[in-house]
């Protein structure tokens with residue numbers, strides 16, 4: 371039953387389930403003590419084993435730790451469902467609570483569409499390269515202005531949000547905004563609020579819906595509703611613009627392809643394509659594609675500042691392969707293996723502080739010998755496999771790109787799976803890796819990044835939002 375404190379038979383072990391509160395007291399206690407939710411669940415994993423069974427509010431949640439159990443989890447198709455959150459009507463969306471994401475039943479058709487059309491628009495092709503190359507050079511121009519031939523001081527943790535968002539929005543709706551454009555600033559502001567106030571795991575009113583009546587302000591419910599309303603309105607505006615210019619014979623971007631799909635399928639009862647679903651797809655893409663990439667870049671530059679010798683080595687490689695003038699292109703990747711290693715090391719630092727998206731068991735199944743009942747939620751925690759003191763890596767807390775270089779080749783060990791695996795693996799890997807490579811190369815080609823003088827080095831601790839991000843830090847940027 372909803373409030374049952376009895377665990378299903380052979381369910382993964384974990385702290386005691388209290389009436390109403392479930393395992394929340396112990397998880398919250400450890401979260402406070404360690405500072406982060408994933409350190410709390412990792413601590414529990416040390417006590418109970420890599421797969422732990424929690425109950426939060428009315429929901430059973432299994433959290434999976436360590437490379438071996440993660441691989442088994444992600445490879446098990448019975449666990450590849452998405453949580454269901456039926457899109458009802460526009461007005462009642464807010465009642466769904468939690469994150470607005472494509473409903474589990476709809477996802478695989480929608481996912482197939484996205485994979486195909488992202489490729490068509492230009493994933494991995496020349497179109498995409500040009501788009502990303504432009505975007506990285508725009509950021510170079512911005513820094514040149516800020517440093518004005520000498521040096522400047524810049525806040526790094528949010529430097530990348532706007533250019534990365536621009537690249538993503540351009541793939542979806544074809545528009546590129548100037549970095550100072552008020553519309554782009556508006557979208558960025560809405561998303562920043564969303565990432566701050568809406569969380570996969572953290573909002574109390576998600577686990578305890580009664581709070582939205584008892585304490586709508588204090589529980590964060592009101593602000594949550596307001597952020598979604600602004601985001602949804604913004605996306606509907608883009609859809610309306612597109613409908614006016616829509617030429618089915620000449621699709622320009624993902625949204626055009628989607629509108630054609632709605633028209634083509636309009637007579638099919640079972641079609642999952644609709645305008646409302648298009649809005650949710652855009653939200654899916656924002657959630658998955660914007661902060662992930664820009665926060666990975668944030669961690670990258672945090673560590674580049676802490677490890678100046680890595681920066682020097684990267685710059686030597688760039689100077690040898692491209693010189694200082696010729697802007698980097700996606701096709702330069704093979705010639706810059708050390709930069710590739712920096713990309714992977716930055717990904718490790720980012721996902722090592724993160725969870726996967728939530729999955730759902732689509733039927734009764736087994737995981738690491740435990741029985742998981744249909745509909746149970748399962749989340750992977752990537753800390754133990756990537757970053758924890760006892761993960762399968764030498765000196766895991768150190769930023770060491772050379773760990774992936776074997777005889778001049780880039781070799782990624784099995785425990786590093788920053789994009790997941792299996793039926794739910796990331797569909798944006800090509801875009802993300804392209805962006806990371808180009809931004810890192812373009813900036814290191816032209817600038818040095820160093821610690822603020824007379825200040826202690828920036829902290830490697832982080833903030834948990836929707837995805838982890840470095841604490842705000844400033845650096846000295848100087849033209850090379």
Ligand code: HEM
Pocket residue numbers: 444452481654655658659660662663666717720721725726727728788789790791793794795796797798799801802
């Ligand atoms: C550094 C950047 C990125 C990282 C580290 C990353 C990582 C991940 C991970 C770990 C998952 C979850 C896999 C799972 O739960 O099994 C995921 C899912 C996903 N990613 Fe990415 N991602 C990145 C960028 C992107 C970008 C740029 C896009 C958009 C084009 C994107 C789109 C998605 C989508 C739509 C999903 C959900 C897949 C599903 O539920 O079937 N990601 N990503």
